[in-house]
Amino acid sequence: MNCTACGKELGPGARFCSYCGQAVAVPGVAPPRAQRLYRQTEGRMLGGVCAGIAQHFGWDVTLVRLALLAIVLCGFGAPLIAYLVAWIVIPKQPLVWPYATSSPPSSGPLA
Numbered sequence: 107m108n109c110t111a112c113g114k115e116l117g118p119g120a121r122f123c124s125y126c127g128q129a130v131a132v133p134g135v136a137p138p139r140a141q142r143l144y145r146q147t148e149g150r151m152l153g154g155v156c157a158g159i160a161q162h163f164g165w166d167v168t169l170v171r172l173a174l175l176a177i178v179l180c181g182f183g184a185p186l187i188a189y190l191v192a193w194i195v196i197p198k199q200p201l202v203w204p205y206a207t208s209s210p211p212s213s214g215p216l217a
């Protein structure tokens with residue numbers, strides 16, 4: 107089995123690619139998802155609610171947006187209110203320091 111993102115060979119039972127960190131799609135097993143429902147700060151269009159829902163459930167964010175749009179265009183106004191409520195209720199995804207998981211450089215003037 108190879109990584110779907112970088113194509114590297116994966117070990118048996120691997121859940122993440124050790125080269126690029128891509129989650130490995132295992133048949134019958136749901137992909138790992140965000141533990142909490144957050145509004146996404148990246149890739150959002152308005153409040154990040156659709157992006158957060160898509161991230162949480164492992165759905166395509168475009169499909170979530172299209173579904174919301176289709177429901178609203180069909181004459182149901184409730185999703186708009188639900189969106190606004192979700193915007194208020196769901197916390198914004200906390201900022202993650204990009205280098206938090208990597209170790210500091212070992213070679214330096216203080217090493």
Ligand SMILES: [Zn+2]
Pocket residue numbers: 109110111112113114123124125126127128
């Ligand atoms: Zn990979």
